[in-house]
Amino acid sequence: MPTNRQKVYVSLKKDIMNGTLQSGEMIADRPLAEKYKVSRTPVREAIQQLRAEGFLEVEPNIGTRVATVEENRVAVTYELLGRIEQAGVEQLSNAVLGSLIEPLTQLNAEYQQAIDNSQWREAMIIDREFHQVLLRRSPSRYASKFADILRTQLQPTEIRYYQQQFPKKIAAVADHTALIEALNAEKIKKAGRLARRHRMKQARALDAFLE
Structure with a gap:
């Protein structure tokens, strides 16, 4: 049976990943303890674990907030995400491709x-889920974890981009299709390159958007 710490950890992480808790949003143990009807100790332990994993960060003299990334680091962060996804995809085995x-x-x-x-928020959520599914079958236990952290930090910029550019500059469908076709043909290295190329295109688009 899950402990209170585990329950709070899972719930908090879910709220961070689905955008219920926005990047940069402040959190505190007392209101969370009241929300989950537990003592503050398991809440603090869950917060500490999420901080160690990179989902939360400490703002000196202020408190704990959901991790974010500065605008001038967005493109670099997307490039890093692309490298992680490429590595994760290239480690997929032929045995799991059929289930993907x-x-x-x-x-x-x-x-x-x-x-x-014209449902920009739904499109953004589905795009995130697409990439999560892609990495869940990777034998690298770190690829999916690190990718989730980076996607969480990029969330505020993605929301602004989807709101203002949707749908005229949202062109991921073709990239997704090419990646699926490569996986279906068991061309894993090619699929990895396509995953990284897709993120590089997003990095350039967001960089131009933020100028």
């Missing part, structure tokens, strides 16, 4: 539908 094609194809179709329906 269907969910990735379905998510890409849902992404296209969200674009067609």
Whole structure:
């Protein structure tokens, strides 16, 4: 049975990953303890673990907040994310590829539908899930973890970008399709390169957007 610390940790991480807690948002143990109906000790332990993992950070003389990234580091962070995703994809085994094609194809179709329906927030969430699914089967236990941290830190910029550029400059569907086709053909190295190239394109687009 999960401990109170584990329950709080899972709930907090989920709220961070789905955007309920926004990057840069301050958190404190007392209101969280009241929310989860536990003592402050398991809340503090969960916060400490999330800080160690990079999802939370300490603002000196202020408190703890959801991790963020400065605008002048956005492009570099996307490039790093691309390298992590490339490494994670290139470690996939042929044995797991078959189980990836269907969910990735379905998510890409849902992404296209969200674009067609001008649902920018849904499109952003689906895009994130697409990349999460891609790395969950990687034998590298760190690839998915580090990618999640970076995506969390990039979230405020992504929200602004999707809000202001959607749908005219959102063109990930074709990139996703090419990646799926490479995986389906068991061209894992090519899929890894495509994953990184996709992130590099996003880095350039966001860099131009922030200028």
